[in-house]
Every structure is written in C-alpha cells, then in structure tokens.
Amino acid sequence: MTLPSFLSSKPRDFSLPNSSWGPEMLRLYELYNSQCEVETEGGEKQEGSWQRLPSYNRSLKFATGGVYLSKIIQSKARLFTRNIREQGAAFEYVLFNNKEEQRCVGIFQAGHLLEGPPGHVHGGAIATMIDTVTGTHATILSGPVMTANLNINYRSPIPLGSTVLIESSLDTKEGRKTFISCKVTSTDSSKLHTESTALFLSINVSHLLRGG
Amino acid sequence: MTLPSFLSSKPRDFSLPNSSWGPEMLRLYELYNSQCEVETEGGEKQEGSWQRLPSYNRSLKFATGGVYLSKIIQSKARLFTRNIREQGAAFEYVLFNNKEEQRCVGIFQAGHLLEGPPGHVHGGAIATMIDTVTGTHATILSGPVMTANLNINYRSPIPLGSTVLIESSLDTKEGRKTFISCKVTSTDSSKLHTESTALFLSINVSHLLRGG
Numbered sequence: 282m283t284l285p286s287f288l289s290s291k292p293r294d295f296s297l298p299n300s301s302w303g304p305e306m307l308r309l310y311e312l313y314n315s316q317c318e319v320e321t322e323g324g325e326k327q328e329g330s331w332q333r334l335p336s337y338n339r340s341l342k343f344a345t346g347g348v349y350l351s352k353i354i355q356s357k358a359r360l361f362t363r364n365i366r367e368q369g370a371a372f373e374y375v376l377f378n379n380k381e382e383q384r385c386v387g388i389f390q391a392g393h394l395l396e397g398p399p400g401h402v403h404g405g406a407i408a409t410m411i412d413t414v415t416g417t418h419a420t421i422l423s424g425p426v427m428t429a430n431l432n433i434n435y436r437s438p439i440p441l442g443s444t445v446l447i448e449s450s451l452d453t454k455e456g457r458k459t460f461i462s463c464k465v466t467s468t469d470s471s472k473l474h475t476e477s478t479a480l481f482l483s484i485n486v487s488h489l490l491r492g493g
Numbered sequence: 494m495t496l497p498s499f500l501s502s503k504p505r506d507f508s509l510p511n512s513s514w515g516p517e518m519l520r521l522y523e524l525y526n527s528q529c530e531v532e533t534e535g536g537e538k539q540e541g542s543w544q545r546l547p548s549y550n551r552s553l554k555f556a557t558g559g560v561y562l563s564k565i566i567q568s569k570a571r572l573f574t575r576n577i578r579e580q581g582a583a584f585e586y587v588l589f590n591n592k593e594e595q596r597c598v599g600i601f602q603a604g605h606l607l608e609g610p611p612g613h614v615h616g617g618a619i620a621t622m623i624d625t626v627t628g629t630h631a632t633i634l635s636g637p638v639m640t641a642n643l644n645i646n647y648r649s650p651i652p653l654g655s656t657v658l659i660e661s662s663l664d665t666k667e668g669r670k671t672f673i674s675c676k677v678t679s680t681d682s683s684k685l686h687t688e689s690t691a692l693f694l695s696i697n698v699s700h701l702l703r704g705g
Binding site: 350351353354355357358359360361362364365370371393394395396397398400402403404405406408409410411412413416427428429430431432433434435438440441442 | 562563565566567569570571572573574576577582583605606607608609610612614615616617618620621622623624625628639640641642643644645646647650652653654
C-alpha cells in the first residue's frame with residue numbers, strides 16, 4: 282500500500298514529468314533520461330553518461346544554521362523556483378549532469394506567471410534559471426558554493442510558454458573559485474537567447490553541521 | 494459608493510503599503526513618500542524631488558504585439574514579480590524616482606517564498622529586483638528598452654524576511670545604449686549586498702502600436 286503523498290515523509294521530486302509538460306519538454310527529457318542508464322551487450326544495466334538530478338522545494342532543516350529567522354519564516358520558506366503549486370504556471374525544469382564531460386544541462390519550460398516584457402520571460406526569471414543550473418553544476422564540481430558573480434548577455438527574448446535548453450560547462454577551477462559558462466538556446470540550438478559567465482566561491486559549511 | 498475591487502476596472506497598485514509590510518519597509522516608504530509633495534511657504538502644494546511609481550501585475554493588452562502566444566497564456570500572463578497573491582510571501586517593493594538627480598530607489602522586503610541558500614534570498618530573486626529597478630529607471634530615462642546585459646557581484650547574502658535598499662543611478666547614455674549602476678544595501682546603507690551594472694537597449698515599439 283502506498284500512502285498518499287501528504288502523509289509520506291518522502292519529499293516530492295519536482296523534476297519528474299507532469300501533465301503541464303509540452304511535447305518539446307517531454308522530448309528533451311526522454312532524450313537525456315534515456316542516456317542515464319545503458320544496457321550492455323550481456324543485457325545488464327549500467328550507469329550511463331548522464332544523471333538526472335532530483336529537485337525539491339525545501340532546504341534541509343539543519344542548514345538554516347546560524348542565521349536568525351523567525352520561526353514562521355523558517356517553517357514556510359520555499360525554494361524560489363518551486364514556490365508555485367500550479368503545475369506549468371511558472372518554472373518547469375529538470376537538470377541532467379554529465380560527470381565525464383563536466384557539463385550540466387537544464388530543460389526549462391517557462392509558464393505564464395514569469396512575464397517581463399509583454400509576452401516574454403522576465404530577465405530576472407532567466408537569470409534565476411541560469412543561477413540554478415550553473416549553481417547546481419558548481420556544487421557538483423566543488424561542493425557547497427555561493428554565487429559571487431553573474432554576468433549575463435541577453436541576445437534575444439524568450440516567448441512565454443516556450444521550452445529552452447540551458448547548457449552549463451566548467452571553464453576552470455582556481456582555489457576557492459569555480460568559473461562556469463552558460464548558454465540559453467532554443468531546443469534545436471538554432472537561436473541564442475543568452476550567453477553568460479558565472480563565478481562561485483566555495484564556502485565552509487562545517488559550522489552549519491555542528492550540533493545538527 | 495466605491496465598488497469592490499474585483500468589479501472595478503481600475504487595476505490594483507501593488508506598490509502601496511499593505512499589512513505585510515514590516516517597520517523598516519514602512520519607515521523607508523514614508524521617508525521617500527514625504528518628499529513626493531512639498532508645501533510652499535504660502536501653503537500651496539508642489540511636486541517634490543521624488544515621485545512614487547505605481548506597479549501593476551499585468552502588461553498592457555496591446556503590447557503583446559507580434560508574438561504568437563496561445564490565448565490561454567496571453568490571458569493568464571502575470572508580471573513575474575507580482576505573481577503571488579499572498580501579501581508579504583514573495584516580492585514586496587516600491588520604487589521612487591528622482592528626475593533631477595537621475596536616480597531611482599527601490600525598497601524591497603523579501604518574503605519566505607524567495608529562498609535560495611538556506612535562510613537567504615535566491616540570487617535569481619535579487620537579480621530580478623535589480624533588473625526591475627534598473628529597467629524601470631532606464632525606461633524613465635530612455636523610453637522603451639530591453640535588458641542587454643546584467644553584471645552582478647554578490648558581496649553578502651540577504652536573510653529571508655529582511656528589507657533592503659536598491660539604488661540605481663545613470664552612468665551614461667550613448668545612442669541606443671543606457672548604462673546604469675546599481676547597489677543593494679541594508680536599509681541603513683552600512684552593509685553592501687550586491688554591486689552591479691546594467692545595459693539597456695532602446696527598442697522601436699511603433700510596430701506594436703500599429704492597429705492597436
């Protein structure tokens with residue numbers, strides 16, 4: 282017997298397909314998901330070159346650490362990109378990581394609540410997805426990090442409702458610094474929407490774990 | 494007799510105080526709002542050095558222009574920064590413009606639905622507010638514009654629930670380009686959260702108005 286999700290202690294993974302996903306979103310999901318597991322000649326299943334990354338709407342409790350927050354804010358806090366219940370209305374996205382190639386991709390379907398210029402996605406919503414993909418990528422490469430710089434060139438606007446591809450690649454690592462490049466394009470890569478660079482600084486989280 | 498707001502054709506102005514605004518948000522609102530109108534020695538009222546900018550949650554209908562959008566998306570589209578009904582849960586902000594000094598300020602109270610790093614505001618939500626304040630400022634200075642570049646240095650994280658000051662100032666105008674600088678600080682200006690530059694390109698909107 283499976284418990285209904287509100288009784289289950291397992292958090293919902295928001296990066297799995299739902300009924301709001303359009304054909305482009307589903308096609309790209311299947312493209313990368315099919316490369317997450319491969320069958321060998323002997324019929325055995327093996328890890329593929331890509332890995333799907335799960336996505337939740339809350340931080341881990343212990344991690345709220347040293348900062349003073351009112352109990353109300355703390356208990357109600359939700360991840361910015363997963364703060365709207367209605368499926369398809371805001372950010373629908375899934376991230377895949379390719380460890381060997383040090384590359385991460387995000388597939389992002391932009392809902393009607395993300396409007397900036399009339400009929401198009403808000404520059405801040407695009408920045409939010411770039412921060413999400415590059416920040417997740419930096420965390421995989423370097424452990425816990427904070428965004429230090431985001432430099433985004435907006436080349437062409439993204440119409441509301443469309444699905445785009447976000448590609449993040451490692452440029453270099455120097456001490457505490459992780460430099461990443463990121464492109465947002467149409468799903469067939471023919472149209473460039475943004476080009477950006479991001480810098481992340483590794484942070485010491487040992488104090489957050491103390492007594493946790 | 495005043496009609497209830499859902500029967501009124503006048504859109505709600507989201508930049509007026511509501512019950513979710515904390516003491517810092519209200520104090521700064523009053524500080525700038527009191528400078529929007531001044532009384533002369535003769536007792537007459539005159540325009541002050543600052544002007545409060547109203548803020549709505551929808552674009553003008555005609556402006557959806559040439560882009561193909563499904564009717565559903567078009568009718569349901571909402572401005573990204575005003576897409577959550579619950580007061581205080583996400584972006585609470587008000588913008589004031591100082592025409593003479595070519596300066597614009599935003600007062601921003603960050604709600605619990607904007608979480609990025611545990612207990613702190615998402616880098617993308619901060620980018621969104623910077624884009625909003627500098628983009629509005631560029632529009633006042635240069636007419637309709639699109640964001641061409643955002644370059645943000647994150648200096649210190651913003652705890653969820655806090656109120657910050659966003660200050661935008663004109664650097665220079667060159668042809669179609671408007672260059673703007675922007676700082677996000679604590680409300681007493683003692684703590685620097687971000688330093689950034691933004692570039693906006695003037696756009697030709699005459700085709701959007703044709704036949705409108």
